Amino acid sequence: MNQPIAEIFSQGEEVICGQVTDTNAAWMSQRLTQMGFVIHRHTAVGDKLQDLVDLLDEISQRADLCICTGGLGPTTDDLTAEAVARAFNSPLQLDPVALEKIEKYFSRRNRVMAESNRKQAYFPQGALRLDNALGSAPGFAIKNNQCWFVFLPGVPSEMKHIFNELVQKKLEEWFVLQASKLIAIKTIGIGESDLQQKLDNFLLPEAVQLGFRAKTDEVQTKLLFPADATDVEINHCVDQVINIIGDPVYAIDDLNKSTTDLVNVIGHLMQDKNYTLWVQETATQGLIAAKCIGQGWLHGSNYTQSIDAVLDQLKIPEQDGLENTVQAIANKLKENQHSDLILVQLYKGNKEQFHHKEQSIILYNALLTPHGIFQQTLTTTGPIKRKQDQAAIKALDLLRRYLQNKCH
Amino acid sequence: MNQPIAEIFSQGEEVICGQVTDTNAAWMSQRLTQMGFVIHRHTAVGDKLQDLVDLLDEISQRADLCICTGGLGPTTDDLTAEAVARAFNSPLQLDPVALEKIEKYFSRRNRVMAESNRKQAYFPQGALRLDNALGSAPGFAIKNNQCWFVFLPGVPSEMKHIFNELVQKKLEEWFVLQASKLIAIKTIGIGESDLQQKLDNFLLPEAVQLGFRAKTDEVQTKLLFPADATDVEINHCVDQVINIIGDPVYAIDDLNKSTTDLVNVIGHLMQDKNYTLWVQETATQGLIAAKCIGQGWLHGSNYTQSIDAVLDQLKIPEQDGLENTVQAIANKLKENQHSDLILVQLYKGNKEQFHHKEQSIILYNALLTPHGIFQQTLTTTGPIKRKQDQAAIKALDLLRRYLQNKCH
Numbered sequence: 001m002n003q004p005i006a007e008i009f010s011q012g013e014e015v016i017c018g019q020v021t022d023t024n025a026a027w028m029s030q031r032l033t034q035m036g037f038v039i040h041r042h043t044a045v046g047d048k049l050q051d052l053v054d055l056l057d058e059i060s061q062r063a064d065l066c067i068c069t070g071g072l073g074p075t076t077d078d079l080t081a082e083a084v085a086r087a088f089n090s091p092l093q094l095d096p097v098a099l100e101k102i103e104k105y106f107s108r109r110n111r112v113m114a115e116s117n118r119k120q121a122y123f124p125q126g127a128l129r130l131d132n133a134l135g136s137a138p139g140f141a142i143k144n145n146q147c148w149f150v151f152l153p154g155v156p157s158e159m160k161h162i163f164n165e166l167v168q169k170k171l172e173e174w175f176v177l178q179a180s181k182l183i184a185i186k187t188i189g190i191g192e193s194d195l196q197q198k199l200d201n202f203l204l205p206e207a208v209q210l211g212f213r214a215k216t217d218e219v220q221t222k223l224l225f226p227a228d229a230t231d232v233e234i235n236h237c238v239d240q241v242i243n244i245i246g247d248p249v250y251a252i253d254d255l256n257k258s259t260t261d262l263v264n265v266i267g268h269l270m271q272d273k274n275y276t277l278w279v280q281e282t283a284t285q286g287l288i289a290a291k292c293i294g295q296g297w298l299h300g301s302n303y304t305q306s307i308d309a310v311l312d313q314l315k316i317p318e319q320d321g322l323e324n325t326v327q328a329i330a331n332k333l334k335e336n337q338h339s340d341l342i343l344v345q346l347y348k349g350n351k352e353q354f355h356h357k358e359q360s361i362i363l364y365n366a367l368l369t370p371h372g373i374f375q376q377t378l379t380t381t382g383p384i385k386r387k388q389d390q391a392a393i394k395a396l397d398l399l400r401r402y403l404q405n406k407c408h
Numbered sequence: 409m410n411q412p413i414a415e416i417f418s419q420g421e422e423v424i425c426g427q428v429t430d431t432n433a434a435w436m437s438q439r440l441t442q443m444g445f446v447i448h449r450h451t452a453v454g455d456k457l458q459d460l461v462d463l464l465d466e467i468s469q470r471a472d473l474c475i476c477t478g479g480l481g482p483t484t485d486d487l488t489a490e491a492v493a494r495a496f497n498s499p500l501q502l503d504p505v506a507l508e509k510i511e512k513y514f515s516r517r518n519r520v521m522a523e524s525n526r527k528q529a530y531f532p533q534g535a536l537r538l539d540n541a542l543g544s545a546p547g548f549a550i551k552n553n554q555c556w557f558v559f560l561p562g563v564p565s566e567m568k569h570i571f572n573e574l575v576q577k578k579l580e581e582w583f584v585l586q587a588s589k590l591i592a593i594k595t596i597g598i599g600e601s602d603l604q605q606k607l608d609n610f611l612l613p614e615a616v617q618l619g620f621r622a623k624t625d626e627v628q629t630k631l632l633f634p635a636d637a638t639d640v641e642i643n644h645c646v647d648q649v650i651n652i653i654g655d656p657v658y659a660i661d662d663l664n665k666s667t668t669d670l671v672n673v674i675g676h677l678m679q680d681k682n683y684t685l686w687v688q689e690t691a692t693q694g695l696i697a698a699k700c701i702g703q704g705w706l707h708g709s710n711y712t713q714s715i716d717a718v719l720d721q722l723k724i725p726e727q728d729g730l731e732n733t734v735q736a737i738a739n740k741l742k743e744n745q746h747s748d749l750i751l752v753q754l755y756k757g758n759k760e761q762f763h764h765k766e767q768s769i770i771l772y773n774a775l776l777t778p779h780g781i782f783q784q785t786l787t788t789t790g791p792i793k794r795k796q797d798q799a800a801i802k803a804l805d806l807l808r809r810y811l812q813n814k815c816h
Contacts, residue, residue, distance in 0.1 A: 010450075015434075015450070016437060016447045016448070016449070016450065017437055017438065017441050017447060018433070018434040018435065018436065018437030018438035018439075018441060018447075019434075019438070019621075020434065021429060021430075021431050021433075021434040022429075022430065022433070022434070022450070023429050025426070025429075025430070025452075026423075026426040026427075026428065026429040026430070027426060028426065029424060029425055029426030030425065030426030030427065031426075032426075033425045033426060039424045039425060039426075039454070040424070040453065040454065040456075040459065041424070041451060041452065041453050041459075042418075042423070042424065042430075042450070042451065042452035042453075043449060043450065043451050043452075044433075044449065044450035044451075045448070045449050046447075046448070051448065051449075191519070191522075192481065192482065192483060193482045193483070193521075193522035193524045193525050193544075194522055196482070196483050196484075196522070196524055197522050197523070197524065211421060211485060212481075212483055212485075213422055213427070214481070214563070216563070216565070281694070281697075284698070285694075285697050285698050285700070285701050285706075286689070286693075286694030286695060286696065286697030286698035286709055286711070287694060287698040287701075288694070289693050289694030289711045290692070290693050290694040290695040290698045290796070292693070293693050293695075293792055293793060293796045294762065294763055294792045296713070296759070298693075298713075299712070299713065299717075300710070300711050300712040300713065300717070300721070301694055301710070301711045302708070302709070302710055302711075303694070303697045303708050303709045303710075304707070304708040305704070305706075305707065305708065309707075309708070313708070351704070354702065355702055357541060357542065358516075358541060360516060360517070379517060379518055381516060381517060382542055383542070383565075384701055384702045385701055386542070386565070388698070388701045
């Protein structure tokens with residue numbers, strides 16, 4: 001089945017000049033993708049009439065659906081209805097029902113309707129009015145060539161409300177839709193290119209699309225299944241991919257439902273096992289604790305600048321070699337704090353190496369558990385905040401691996 | 409003078425499908441607008457080669473500059489360079505210097521470069537390479553028709569870094585630009601509407617535009633001066649506004665030059681006075697320390713869950729009233745840690761109040777200094793991460809006010 005092609009079109013100088021981040025486009029795209037549309041383009045333009053006319057004309061020649069936000073307000077820079085009238089040769093006409101509703105909107109708020117608001121009751125000939133329960137600007141829909149255009153206000157709450165209440169049902173009437181299913185396999189400690197190499201020889205079912213997404217703290221392997229894939233087929237395919245990737249997998253998200261993150265995954269495991277944790281930080285400087293905000297199993301953390309400062313604080317004599325140092329720190333904290341698990345995050349590197357984005361520092365993490373101590377040595381580089389973040393993620397990931405029985 | 413026309417072009421299925429909000433476009437638009445460009449369009453497309461080729465061709469016929477982000481990664485869905493090669497008839501060529509840099513990027517991290525990363529060293533003939541200090545994907549620039557195209561990675565930190573370090577200078581070479589001058593007066597502890605009210609009766613010079621921008625941790629009052637405003641005129645106007653606002657002002661940024669943040673401001677003052685700091689955290693859970701990453705004057709911090717846990721850790725008997733409790737904690741830490749300043753961040757509220765976004769907790773901050781102890785009581789509400797962040801910002805702002813002699 002061919003999926004209908006959709007485009008998103010945002011109007012407003014504030015979007016174009018970067019005073020506002022266009023969150024409407026992302027929200028709308030997610031909804032349309034889930035419903036079974038395939039999105040080809042997002043476009044944003046300012047408040048110039050001819051730009052709007054040209055763009056509407058362009059889109060009507062290449063898409064099946066276009067959702068437009070913004071430009072429906074009462075002021076002179078709100079030109080959407082006029083642009084539609086010109087582009088699609090459908091002169092503006094007063095809709096008396098719309099005018100009445102706009103007048104009521106103001107009278108219910110004990111305000112006088114400004115003359116400029118009358119403009120919001122004019123729609124291109126043949127348009128379907130979409131009432132706005134939350135604001136003064138109604139939306140509308142109109143078809144040109146093979147493309148349905150839906151015009152909604154730019155205020156996110158109003159836009160979402162009209163979409164949910166009115167537009168979604170209309171789209172299900174106008175189009176034959178089959179929603180696809182998107183699964184994200186989330187990993188820490190493996191790069192995008194290594195993931196791809198691992199999966200290079202794996203033969204995915206033909207209808208399944210594979211993609212990758214690198215974020216600062218994780219890489220996601222995404223599997224997009226067609227609408228007719230069964231749960232058994234999906235689970236079988238996901239299991240195979242997880243097996244190939246191995247220990248770096250920390251979570252599997254069904255993106256049609258909800259998403260999780262590393263601290264959530266750890267939180268559930270800690271609660272299941274009824275464990276408590278104490279953390280000693282150096283390079284992460286409080287960030288391990290900060291990332292675990294609201295997690296009651298984290299009993300406390302200390303930060304001091306260096307290994308020497310930690311030894312000094314804990315009144316531990318100098319040890320022979322790093323492995324013994326980490327162990328002595330973990331043991332002393334266990335003795336002082338009575339938590340089930342002790343996570344120690346240390347690093348080696350001078351001030352220059354820590355601050356300079358092209359130099360690296362060496363991270364030593366250790367986790368003292370009822371099953372013994374697990375250690376990890378890593379290198380990290382980049383600007384200082386990136387080093388801090390990477391160090392925190394890697395330390396938490398050591399904890400995650402232990403809780404998932406992946407520490408060997 | 410005619411302003412050159414710029415467009416922004418974002419590439420990636422994750423943008424098109426709405427998995428990611430395109431914050432790059434807004435950031436870039438703001439920077440280009442400040443530099444003197446006028447932005448006509450934002451466009452986002454997915455990973456289909458022909459879509460990319462068509463769009464590049466379109467833009468090269470109507471803009472003077474196009475900044476493109478995304479699509480430079482090592483995987484098969486990263487098609488930007490190939491699309492440029494086709495659209496502008498400039499076949500891809502291996503750049504040995506780029507390859508060497510990519511290899512070094514991996515070897516410095518003790519990782520083996522995957523074969524797929526070689527692809528990132530191929531550029532369209534005639535392109536100017538833009539090295540990426542933070543990631544494996546270099547950017548590049550190329551001119552077609554009258555339009556300069558600049559291609560940058562989609563990861564925001566890498567994109568911003570390359571723009572700041574390399575692209576901005578190039579744009580100043582390639583174009584005749586007249587930048588307006590934008591000054592941001594940064595405040596903590598006062599809301600947008602209060603700021604507006606304070607400035608309501610102040611008569612700005614006619615050519616100066618006043619605006620406000622509320623961020624999660626501060627509010628900025630922005631003054632936009634025309635390109636021909638003199639430094640004397642600008643300083644005079646800015647001084648008047650600062651006087652009206654008063655103590656909440658923590659910094660004045662000339663946004664054409666650089667920006668500062670609260671921790672930077674505190675850092676300079678701490679270094680000037682040669683002070684050191686120790687922090688006790690509860691609601692902030694390590695975030696005060698984490699925000700001060702790389703600041704040598706922060707000697708250490710402790711986090712425990714509650715006031716009782718702090719008293720327990722420090723072996724302090726229960727005190728009469730909160731003021732005495734805070735004071736006893738500060739004194740004990742001063743005795744143990746020998747830092748010049750002790751910052752104590754405590755809160756009252758149960759688990760429900762801390763977690764629920766519509767309930768509030770009460771924050772008690774105290775700063776023990778050579779000039780006595782300064783205390784602060786505040787309420788904060790919202791989702792738990794917002795409470796944590798607000799608590800950290802307010803505690804740091806107490807320190808800032810003390811260092812700027814604004815604690816009374």
